[in-house]
Amino acid sequence: MNAVASPCVNVCVMDDATxxxxxxxxxxxxxxxxSVMPDREKRAVIVILEQRKKIKMGSxxxx
Amino acid sequence: MDNLLPATIRVLERGWLSSxxxxxxxxxxxxxxxxxxxxxxxxxxxxxxxxxxxxRRLERLVNTHCHSDHIGGNAALARVxxxxxxxxxxxxxxxxxxxxEALHLDGFGQRCDRFSFHSTLASGDTLTMGxxxxxxIAAPGHDMDALVLYAPEARILISxxxxxxxxxxxxxxELYGEPGLAATRATLDHIATLEVDVVIPxxxxxxxxxxxxxxxxxxxxxxxxxxxxxxxxxxxxxLLVFYLLDRQAAGFDELAGLLAQAxxxxxxxxxxxxxxxxxxxxxxxGELAAAGVLRVDAGLVRPAG
Numbered sequence: 001m002n003a004v005a006s007p008c009v010n011v012c013v014m015d016d017a018t019x020x021x022x023x024x025x026x027x028x029x030x031x032x033x034x035s036v037m038p039d040r041e042k043r044a045v046i047v048i049l050e051q052r053k054k055i056k057m058g059s060x061x062x063x
Numbered sequence: 064m065d066n067l068l069p070a071t072i073r074v075l076e077r078g079w080l081s082s083x084x085x086x087x088x089x090x091x092x093x094x095x096x097x098x099x100x101x102x103x104x105x106x107x108x109x110x111x112x113x114x115x116x117x118x119r120r121l122e123r124l125v126n127t128h129c130h131s132d133h134i135g136g137n138a139a140l141a142r143v144x145x146x147x148x149x150x151x152x153x154x155x156x157x158x159x160x161x162x163x164e165a166l167h168l169d170g171f172g173q174r175c176d177r178f179s180f181h182s183t184l185a186s187g188d189t190l191t192m193g194x195x196x197x198x199x200i201a202a203p204g205h206d207m208d209a210l211v212l213y214a215p216e217a218r219i220l221i222s223x224x225x226x227x228x229x230x231x232x233x234x235x236x237e238l239y240g241e242p243g244l245a246a247t248r249a250t251l252d253h254i255a256t257l258e259v260d261v262v263i264p265x266x267x268x269x270x271x272x273x274x275x276x277x278x279x280x281x282x283x284x285x286x287x288x289x290x291x292x293x294x295x296x297x298x299x300x301x302l303l304v305f306y307l308l309d310r311q312a313a314g315f316d317e318l319a320g321l322l323a324q325a326x327x328x329x330x331x332x333x334x335x336x337x338x339x340x341x342x343x344x345x346x347x348x349g350e351l352a353a354a355g356v357l358r359v360d361a362g363l364v365r366p367a368g
Contacts, residue, residue: 008078
């Protein structure tokens, strides 16, 4: 099984301000389409999630 | 992986606290959903289901079994969409009376919003959803009243927690003195007789290599048959991790309190480890941290990753 693992961390709450899940940083559409995304698209999403997380950490005064 | 399913079936792959939700387009204006995730994820479940309905009304919600991770969004979906709710026939009394012990809520440290159901489904019944005819098939094991749904025309199986790509759900009935392990084997035997090209499990990804998944499931059954204590250890670990996915963090005192006061944990402890709850909390957390499933920082236990 070389499939790309789901980035879900079981928080599953959409943040109204960012439009991203507070746990995994995906948009609603990315979560909804995960099960039909080809692996290369999933890998691309995983990379983007890292960037979104860094942006959130960078802008969060609490670190 | 290319999409193995017709466009009328939209699988919302969730995590472990929430079950997957399967949205089916019944016609241009209406749809159905199978299973609704955990109560604390209700808002996201509603949003995802609305997205997957693509403008349709949600007419009907069907549950494969009534564990908190599969029925938690029922009340919210019914409130928002006005859908009917159909549950397995064997759960009718428990849900009608909202028996929180029988529903594995209070005694397991789990939560769920109460809901009313409109109809029940029994093994042998058929349903039309997503333009396909589905047979409800009894799938006892993880839950003695559970159903799986099989569409022979499309060779699709909605397997709930009876069969995942890698394993199946905790064998609670076995721990209550019911023949859960034997039932699991019989359920796998029945699934093995069906012509299935695609499985939509209750957790984890949709998969196509059904025989490989069955092989892994049988190996797990055999391991439990050789060492029945493993069923108990698996139940403790899975339930503790589930509690922490729900709470997101807990101190050792809280976990010791859970192990002492939640009746299922207390019962299991008295029949197996027989440790003082604080010591049991330390032991279980230690094992799960070593396995990379939990982490501990500054005295707080959290899910890892």
